[in-house]
Amino acid sequence: xxxxxxxxxxxxxxxxxxxxxxxxxxxxxxxxxxxxxxxxxxxxxxxxxxxxxxxxxxxxxxxxxxxxxxxxxxxxxxxxxxxxxxxxxxxxxxxxxxxxxxxxxxxxxxxxxxxxxxxxxxxxxxxxxxxxxxxxxxxxxxxxxxxxxxxxxxxxxxxxxxxxxxxxxxxxxxxxxxxxxxxxxxxxxxxxxxxxxxxxxxxxxxxxxxxxxxxxxxxxxxxxxxxxxxxxxxxxx
Amino acid sequence: xxxxxxxxxxxxxxxxxxxxxxxxxxxxxxxxxxxxxxxxxxxxxxxxxxxxxxxxxxxxxxxxxxxxxxxxxxxxxxxxxxxxxxxxxxxxxxxxxxxxxxxxxxxxxxxxxxxxxxxxxxxxxxxxxxxxxxxxxxxxxxxxxxxxxxxxxxxxxxxxxxxxxxxxxxxxxxxxxxxxxxxxxxxxxxxxxxxxxxxxxxxxxxxxxxxxxxxxxxxxxxxxxxxxxxxxxxxxx
DNA sequence: CGCTAATTTGAGTGACTTCAAGCACAGTGG
DNA sequence: CCACTGTGCTTGAAGTCACTCAAATTAGCG
Numbered sequence: 090x091x092x093x094x095x096x097x098x099x100x101x102x103x104x105x106x107x108x109x110x111x112x113x114x115x116x117x118x119x120x121x122x123x124x125x126x127x128x129x130x131x132x133x134x135x136x137x138x139x140x141x142x143x144x145x146x147x148x149x150x151x152x153x154x155x156x157x158x159x160x161x162x163x164x165x166x167x168x169x170x171x172x173x174x175x176x177x178x179x180x181x182x183x184x185x186x187x188x189x190x191x192x193x194x195x196x197x198x199x200x201x202x203x204x205x206x207x208x209x210x211x212x213x214x215x216x217x218x219x220x221x222x223x224x225x226x227x228x229x230x231x232x233x234x235x236x237x238x239x240x241x242x243x244x245x246x247x248x249x250x251x252x253x254x255x256x257x258x259x260x261x262x263x264x265x266x267x268x269x270x271x272x273x274x275x276x277x278x279x280x281x282x283x284x285x286x287x288x289x290x291x292x293x294x295x296x297x298x299x300x301x302x303x304x305x306x307x308x309x310x311x312x313x314x315x316x317x318x319x320x321x322x323x324x325x326x
Numbered sequence: 327x328x329x330x331x332x333x334x335x336x337x338x339x340x341x342x343x344x345x346x347x348x349x350x351x352x353x354x355x356x357x358x359x360x361x362x363x364x365x366x367x368x369x370x371x372x373x374x375x376x377x378x379x380x381x382x383x384x385x386x387x388x389x390x391x392x393x394x395x396x397x398x399x400x401x402x403x404x405x406x407x408x409x410x411x412x413x414x415x416x417x418x419x420x421x422x423x424x425x426x427x428x429x430x431x432x433x434x435x436x437x438x439x440x441x442x443x444x445x446x447x448x449x450x451x452x453x454x455x456x457x458x459x460x461x462x463x464x465x466x467x468x469x470x471x472x473x474x475x476x477x478x479x480x481x482x483x484x485x486x487x488x489x490x491x492x493x494x495x496x497x498x499x500x501x502x503x504x505x506x507x508x509x510x511x512x513x514x515x516x517x518x519x520x521x522x523x524x525x526x527x528x529x530x531x532x533x534x535x536x537x538x539x540x541x542x543x544x545x546x547x548x549x550x551x552x553x554x555x556x557x558x559x560x561x562x563x
Numbered sequence: 564c565g566c567t568a569a570t571t572t573g574a575g576t577g578a579c580t581t582c583a584a585g586c587a588c589a590g591t592g593g
Numbered sequence: 594c595c596a597c598t599g600t601g602c603t604t605g606a607a608g609t610c611a612c613t614c615a616a617a618t619t620a621g622c623g
Contacts, residue, residue: 158471160479161558168471183457184464189471212460213453220420220449223456226463227421233470234395234405234426240477241519242397245607274574282478284608289575305574321398482583511598521584526599542592542598 099125099201102148105174109225112217121211125201136192136200137178143188145204146178147171152198153260153270156190157279165279169229170195170259170270180226182208196270243321245283249291250320252280253301257310271306295319336362336438339385342411346462349454358448362438373429373437374415380425382441383415384408389435390497390507393427394516402516406466407432407496407507417463419445433507480558482520486528487557489517490538494547508543532556 103110103118113121130136130152137143139158147154154171168190171177181188182205212219239248260270272280278288292308295301300316302309310316317323340347340355350358367373367389374380376395384391391408405427408414418425419442449456476485497507509517515525529545532538537553539546547553554560 158475160475162479164479166475166478168474180464180467183460184468185461186465186468189468209457212457216450216453216456219453219456219460220446223420223449223460223463224422226460226467227417228423230417230463230467230470231421231423231426233467233474237405237470237473237477237519238395238397238403240474241403242399242401273572282474285573286575286609287607290607293575510596522597523585523599524583527583530599 099150102150102174102201108174109176109218109221112221113211113215117211117215117218121203121207124207125203127199127201130194130198130200132194132197134194136194137188139188139191141188143178143181143205145202146176146182146208147192148176148201148203149173150199150201152194152200153196154192154198154200155195155276156192158190165276166282167276167280169232172260176225179208179222180229183222183226195272195276240282245281245287246291246294247320248281248283249277249288250295250300250316251322252277253295253308253310254313254316254320254322256308257313265309266311267302267304267307267309273306336385336387339387339411339438345411346413346455346458349458350448350452354448354452354455358440358444361444362440364436364438367431367435367437369431369434371431373431374425376425376428378425380415380418380442382439383413383419383445384429385413385438385440386410387436387438389431389437390433391429391435391437392432392513393429395427402513403519404513404517406469409497413462416445416459417466420459420463432509432513477519482518482524483528483531484557485518485520486514486525487532487537487553488559489514490532490545490547491550491553491557491559493545494550502546503548504539504541504544504546510543 099122102108103113103121105111110118110121125148127150136147136154149171151173154177155167156169156171156177157165157167159165171192177192178188180186212222239251243251256268256270256272260268263269274288274292275285277292278285281288292301292303295316296303298315298319300310300312300319302311336359339345340350340358342348347355347358362385364387373384373391386408388410391414392404393406393408393414394402394404396402408429414429415425417423449459476488480488493505493507493509497505500506511525511529512522514529515522518525529538529540532553533540535552535556537547537549537556539548
């Protein structure tokens with residue numbers, strides 16, 4: 090049977106070892122499959138804006154979404170990415186607040202949408218699902234706290250090195266070790282929290298120091314240890 | 327009946343309109359009261375260290391706790407405070423990770439300790455409690471994200487103004503409007519994410535501009551609108 | 564249609580400015 | 594008396610501005 094691009098194989102999402110859905114019963118899964126709706130979203134589409142009220146959350150079947158906040162002068166601050174098996178938008182739905190970020194597609198994506206009602210129904214009837222969700226939120230909170238420390242205390246150079254390592258851990262790599270995800274210099278600067286020019290200059294320096302290899306927007310991490318050193322990164326994070 | 331300092335009146339915590347315990351049944355409350363243990367903690371005591379595994383979480387009956395991470399050079403970054411009715415430590419317990427912050431008493435405190443087991447029991451049997459907890463984590467995550475944006479894009483001056491407003495909203499005020507909480511200049515700098523000297527200079531400037539009044543460590547916010555302007559703070563946050 | 568022309572977008576560089584960190588030291592007060 | 598506050602001075606990291614160049618999109622039009 091052929092699967093159309095907008096009817097993703099959700100079993101992968103449901104079964105994945107780190108999936109929040111892994112503790113759902115057969116019935117719950119069937120109902121979820123029936124209730125959810127899938128959409129195909131093209132690059133640079135915006136799923137929702139910061140400040141919007143959203144009535145459901147999204148599960149990424151394929152593609153990459155960037156979640157960012159916008160500062161006073163219009164500069165973005167990327168908070169995180171969501172890719173295959175990740176969910177996003179759940180924070181606002183659970184807390185009952187407006188979206189605190191804008192969600193924008195950066196690689197063509199297939200998304201499943203699950204309504205707020207359905208989410209709360211699951212939370213109320215399946216404690217293991219609840220716990221799974223809580224753990225997700227708490228892990229994300231831990232990462233946010235880590236990021237606050239970094240941005241407050243580390244130099245731009247250190248942060249860029251750290252971000253490159255993070256990207257390497259988070260996203261798939263081409264066979265030759267190049268990052269599959271391609272970001273503009275500006276987007277990189279919006280993760281690191283600096284000016285675009287600074288990223289450009291530092292990337293060249295990193296290349297000169299043989300820490301990375303650059304080919305347009307394609308970045309390959311050559312020297313992990315070296316990057317860890319310049320980034321003052323100690324554990325696996 | 328006289329209440330000893332280390333046997334706090336937990337009803338306040340249980341009943342408070344924003345308490346995560348407000349949806350507990352009579353039986354659950356009784357059991358909680360029986361299971362929990364209370365301690366009196368003196369100023370500058372450390373409850374737990376970043377990296378510790380903790381087997382329960384804390385509810386603040388009185389006093390103030392600061393939660394901070396420590397940077398490479400030993401400088402603290404204050405992530406948040408916990409005061410009356412607030413809970414802390416729950417992030418690590420729920421996510422099953424090590425503590426991501428150190429918890430230190432800054433005003434003598436009475437704390438209730440609730441074990442991890444008991445927490446998970448409640449989560450598994452009371453969906454409303456679960457939801458309450460999730461919402462707490464999600465709200466905190468929203469605040470962390472907001473803070474990331476601020477620290478990444480705002481100047482030290484803006485951030486200090488914003489922090490002062492935040493302190494005013496968060497903590498009790500003396501009758502004359504002075505902040506009840508007293509922080510050293512260094513602690514302020516550890517919230518804002520800057521050097522102590524910078525805070526000292528900026529506080530003097532703010533005083534000169536009649537935005538605040540300073541008396542040693544006692545700070546009184548005089549001109550809220552003015553601080554909002556210098557801090558580029560728009561909504562109630 | 565297809566092939567330039569025109570516009571936009573992003574990468575990169577150099578010069579300049581400035582914010583804020585760092586250092587040294589002097590009070591000061593609990 | 595020691596921790597904290599406060600001040601002056603210096604320095605450097607990083608932001609800003611102004612511009613070039615290349616590539617990619619879009620528009621124009623015979």
